[in-house]
Amino acid sequence: MDPKASLTAPNAIRAMIRAGDYSGPTNGFVPGFAQCDILILPEANAFEFQTYCQHNADCCPLLATSIAPGSYHLDQLGQNIDIRTDVPRYRILKHGQLTEEVSDITHLWRDDFVIFALASYLAFDTVLNSFGIPSPLANPTHSLPMYISHLESNPVGPFGGNKVVCMRPMQKQELIKAIQAGSVSRVPHGIPVHFGEPGEIGIKNLGKPNFGEPIAFAAPKLPVFWTTSLTAHLAITRAAPELCIINSPQHLLVTDKADLSLVID
Amino acid sequence: MDPKASLTAPNAIRAMIRAGDYSGPTNGFVPGFAQCDILILPEANAFEFQTYCQHNADCCPLLATSIAPGSYHLDQLGQNIDIRTDVPRYRILKHGQLTEEVSDITHLWRDDFVIFALASYLAFDTVLNSFGIPSPLANPTHSLPMYISHLESNPVGPFGGNKVVCMRPMQKQELIKAIQAGSVSRVPHGIPVHFGEPGEIGIKNLGKPNFGEPIAFAAPKLPVFWTTSLTAHLAITRAAPELCIINSPQHLLVTDKADLSLVID
Incomplete structure (x- = not known):
């Protein structure tokens, strides 16, 4: 990464993670900016999972979804987010079983993937x-x-x-x-x-x-x-869809949204 | 009182009390309308007591004071309120000691009296x-x-x-x-x-x-x-001013203000 980049800015953190220079936990990074748990599902499971989040808004506050299946951006949460590279560590689950933990999912990306971003605590x-x-x-x-x-x-x-x-x-x-x-x-x-x-x-x-x-x-x-x-990670593991990708616990997406700008209905 | 008057309206309750037709407790009367504990002090003690309320806003939320010493109206809290007659029962305290409990204080009114109205629970x-x-x-x-x-x-x-x-x-x-x-x-x-x-x-x-x-x-x-x-009643009793008048506990002023319109800073 560019050593001149400030690590007090969310986009600098994402750039460092995208470049492969950091794959650890994100707790304590850029305090004041929201971090998200990320869940990626095939379109076939997306509607039911979205409904699950809506019926469990207290546990699973849905901040953003991708604009269309296959899109790997989340413009609502930050400039130039590429969800395939901007999370420090991902877990690949097949039929609910953890098969692999990786720091880049570009090679696994599919045209039917839908992204869900939930506000962390x-x-x-x-x-x-x-x-x-x-x-x-x-x-x-x-x-x-x-x-x-x-x-x-x-x-x-x-x-x-x-x-x-x-x-x-x-x-x-x-x-x-x-x-x-x-x-x-x-x-x-x-x-x-x-x-x-x-x-x-x-x-x-x-x-x-x-x-x-x-x-x-x-x-x-x-x-x-x-x-x-x-709670959403646990629900997805239990539902055991053919394939899903989640962030490793405590390895979150760092967004450009101020924590205090997050408001639930 | 006019038997046609509705007892669901605060001013009807006050009219009944003013006419001497009721001198009991006010709990449960016209739910949804604010009731106030009332404290009346000579002007000599008024500024310090007001300051006490301001420094204890959690216990002593001051909703209204009279516009000037001697005034017995509280227009902010209701039409035609006459504080000398509109509270069902008053306690007269001299040097902190209860000397009398009455249902009308018109004969005791003084030109230097200041009224304090505190929101009840x-x-x-x-x-x-x-x-x-x-x-x-x-x-x-x-x-x-x-x-x-x-x-x-x-x-x-x-x-x-x-x-x-x-x-x-x-x-x-x-x-x-x-x-x-x-x-x-x-x-x-x-x-x-x-x-x-x-x-x-x-x-x-x-x-x-x-x-x-x-x-x-x-x-x-x-x-x-x-x-x-x-809490304010207790503070006044303890301060033992020459004279003060308070409502008897649970015998409050019924106001025209909606409970939900009361907002503390």
Whole structure:
């Protein structure tokens, strides 16, 4: 990459990833700009999956889709995005089974592929920060712990399954302020689905997240849980379409959209 | 009163009270219209008390003051309000001591009296109801239980003291929705100050409220606490000015303002 390019700009990050100079996780990159989980499906499965996202807007906030099957651009989310190269790492799933993890899918691209971009939970970190609630992570390039809860998403066709939630420990007053922040900002993933006893939503051990690293905390902090877009990854794996491509967890598309510009209906 | 007058209109309620036909509590009257706690002070104390309200806007949301000392109207809150007669019951406090409870203060009116009208917690009941969270009261003419907490208001001059809170039992999901309702409506008293263990804010026994009647409930409901404008009553009693007049608890001024039109900054 051009060493003069600023890594504080989303397009510079995408250029670095496109050039093959970086294939790691994107947490903590260009704070304030939205990152997306990406799901790519053949057109045959696209309508049902889109309907699934619409019926599960709390977990699967759909920010953008490609303009037509075969298009690999997402102009709504950023200049010159090429989804075949701009995600640091992709997972290829055949009939729901992971067959390969790659950093470029140009050779696999098909004329019937449709792209779905879902807002990650990271935008709400920006909101919380702007409301004076800091991230519980000592290192911003790490990920929050995420857990497969027993809360069910709304099934649509073959798509369904459990909600994947992330956890931030908070004091009661922070929780009250966080719900205010989610309500007034209307950023995706802003309203918690649960707080307090993890067992009430089917989480047995906070020390063993399904994704990300555990966070140690103690009373008076409570665990508070918000949905994540990994719910969509789980739904796609479970539906086991002939072929789909998703980003590897925590390896997201960095967009040009400001976190605070994301508003859910 | 005119028997043809509709008791669904605030001005009909005020006319009935003004005529001396009713001197009871106003809870549950004309739902959807704001009710106010009223405090009347000599001009000598007015500026400091107004400053106290401004520094404690969460507990003491000041909706209106009289236009000048001696005026007994509150045109901002309703047509033809005469504060000397339109509150069902008044308490006369001399040096902080209750000396008399009356239903008309015309004979006591002074040219230096200033009126303060604070939004009661009832507006938020309307908001909760519109968000699908019903009142915990079986009878809408009853009052929520209220407690003198150990949370301190911000002192200004002689005014200060503990926050008086009301309690509604709620399930966790209702609490999350209630904070959303408070955030997006921005109605006074909409954001809770505490939930869970009452002892954490100095309340020893939920069964023995300082005002109103207790509410029985059980897990999974939690007690949730919001401020009330009785905080201002307590502050005035504690400051013990030469003379002040307040409404008797639960005997409020019924205004022409829609609950949902009340917005805090």
